Amino acid sequence: MIFRQLFDRESCTYTYVLGCEKTREAALIDPVLELVERDVQMLDELNLDLKYAVNTHVHADHIFGNKAIKKILPEVKSVLGEEGNEEAMADIRLSEGDVLEVGETIKIEFLSTPGHTNGCHSLVVRDGPTTMVFTGDTLLVRGCGRTDFQQGNSKSLYKNVHEKIFTLPDDTIIYPAHDYKGRTMSTVAEEKQYNPRLTKSLDEFVDLMDNLGLPYPAKIDVSLPANLVCGLHDVPPGAK
Numbered sequence: 728m729i730f731r732q733l734f735d736r737e738s739c740t741y742t743y744v745l746g747c748e749k750t751r752e753a754a755l756i757d758p759v760l761e762l763v764e765r766d767v768q769m770l771d772e773l774n775l776d777l778k779y780a781v782n783t784h785v786h787a788d789h790i791f792g793n794k795a796i797k798k799i800l801p802e803v804k805s806v807l808g809e810e811g812n813e814e815a816m817a818d819i820r821l822s823e824g825d826v827l828e829v830g831e832t833i834k835i836e837f838l839s840t841p842g843h844t845n846g847c848h849s850l851v852v853r854d855g856p857t858t859m860v861f862t863g864d865t866l867l868v869r870g871c872g873r874t875d876f877q878q879g880n881s882k883s884l885y886k887n888v889h890e891k892i893f894t895l896p897d898d899t900i901i902y903p904a905h906d907y908k909g910r911t912m913s914t915v916a917e918e919k920q921y922n923p924r925l926t927k928s929l930d931e932f933v934d935l936m937d938n939l940g941l942p943y944p945a946k947i948d949v950s951l952p953a954n955l956v957c958g959l960h961d962v963p964p965g966a967k
């Protein structure tokens with residue numbers, strides 16, 4: 728598989744390029760509006776034909792890149808998980824267990840992992856002997872997504888991480904949607920051992936999440952309405 732991990736310094740978001748070596752068809756995971764030109768240039772340089780812009784959830788901290796991508800590449804389809812995203816727009820919606828095929832070699836399996844938001848999904852990709860999971864904001868390196876808006880629920884997050892992500896093989900590589908400390912990836916084994924939140928008991932975890940005291944993301948008021956219509960709105964002046 729052709730694979731790239733790209734970073735947005737402003738929102739600390741990772742965008743991923745997955746490309747099929749055989750057909751050159753590709754998917755982007757979690758593209759950010761302001762960095763679409765960078766992403767499209769990267770795809771072009773890698774001789775990849777973008778088919779899908781997949782979002783792990785309706786993000787609160789940045790606007791999807793979908794609209795800007797479709798302006799450049801009108802055939803690209805937006806993809807979102809079905810569960811919990813009934814009010815959000817997307818060209819393709821996939822439910823728990825569904826697989827998005829990209830070219831001949833890439834299969835992206837959708838897992839419904841609500842908790843950070845009620846519409847969060849994690850994406851499992853198997854590449855030969857390697858399993859990788861794109862966890863969005865459900866599981867971060869040594870952390871996890873907050874649960875204080877968008878129908879967040881700390882009990883669900885804990886249950887979904889333990890039952891759906893921590894049951895993947897120990898050497899599964901975890902690629903998160905964000906990191907705020909410069910880390911790029913982890914593994915299931917590492918997070919089972921060292922994640923300071925998810926190694927707690929459920930009650931301790933719920934208490935911790937209830938008391939994080941984080942300020943709301945700076946762009947939440949523009950990002951949520953924009954992303955509910957799949958980034959297909961007119962971006963208000965000054966929203967960048």
Ligand SMILES: N[C@@H](CCC(=O)N[C@@H](CSS)C(=O)NCC(=O)O)C(=O)O
Nearest residue numbers: 787788864870871872873943944945946
């Ligand atoms: N300062 C950032 C927002 C930081 C933040 O709240 N990140 C979210 C994921 S993006 S909604 C989160 O879940 N963080 C978990 C944590 O423990 O930090 C901004 O203003 O955009």
